[in-house]
């Protein structure tokens with residue numbers, strides 16, 4: 314079978330859908346019936362195939378396993394109030410995937426290949442998109458090097474693939490973060506702005522130390538002076554001080570969150586002044602002490618908005634109100650309504666399947 318845009322389609326013999334309990338979805342370990350795969354060989358992408366979800370076979374010398382030439386994205390789709398499935402901002406993920414690819418010396422993916430693959434894959438597995446309140450389909454596009462060669466050079470062959478996972482509502486409670494002043498997530502000139510494996514591998518040890526001390530995530534600071542706030546876990550961060558919002562601008566050490574960029578736009582559209590630029594840790598600490606720090610929250614696809622209820626700085630736990638949530642609620646409600654099709658003021662922000 315061939316899809317409308319020319320992908321080969323091999324359907325599962327037996328769907329796993331009947332076994333899924335949509336009221337109790339585990340995050341990230343339940344996969345929809347089908348996956349997308351395209352390969353890059355001889356300098357070009359294959360036309361792409363949708364096939365049953367299955368393992369890859371790779372050589373022990375696969376260069377990704379040794380040198381980490383691999384990148385990913387995270388996107389969500391959900392059923393709207395009108396019964397249509399909408400994918401939130403996949404255009405921005407397509408652009409960022411290619412920015413990551415360039416930085417990692419990997420081939421870029423034509424935007425229409427990226428978007429059509431998502432569209433066709435979800436169309437085929439549309440029954441995997443949860444219809445429960447707050448449920449969504451998490452989409453994981455990724456690319457990895459596939460040369461069987463242990464010399465250190467960029468691979469010549471790659472695999473671009475996409476799989477999806479039905480996920481339940483994000484019940485994440487507010488997070489406690491610890492300001493990190495010793496370890497570093499990303500340094501200027503490094504790979505911090507790319508969604509590439511090594512950044513996450515390197516963050517696990519310092520994050521584990523913080524978790525052992527009772528915090529959920531680290532609030533990373535700049536590698537040079539540990540003076541400016543960068544981001545937290547897999548979220549960018551925003552602070553409401555007085556009536557204004559502050560957020561670190563995107564840079565080569567911060568993964569440019571799609572959710573944050575949308576949040577900035579929504580805040581500005583609602584007349585809120587947003588400062589995108591360097592934020593000293595000292596400024597946030599001082600605001601907490603003098604009572605002007607009204608809200609702190611993370612932005613990312615998994616949670617959309619994750620309230621921060623505590624910031625640990627040099628051994629001191631600084632509480633942040635999570636009930637004063639005027640700005641974060643406005644942003645969360647607006648994004649939720651755009652995703653569900655209730656708010657039609659941002660027509661280019663969703664892709665219909």
Ligand SMILES: *Cc1c(COP(=O)(O)O)cnc(C)c1O
Pocket residue numbers: 387508544546547548549568569570571572573612613614615
């Ligand atoms: C993916 C990610 C984010 C969030 O980006 P979104 O596009 O909003 O999902 C933030 N920081 C890091 C390090 C990430 O990997």
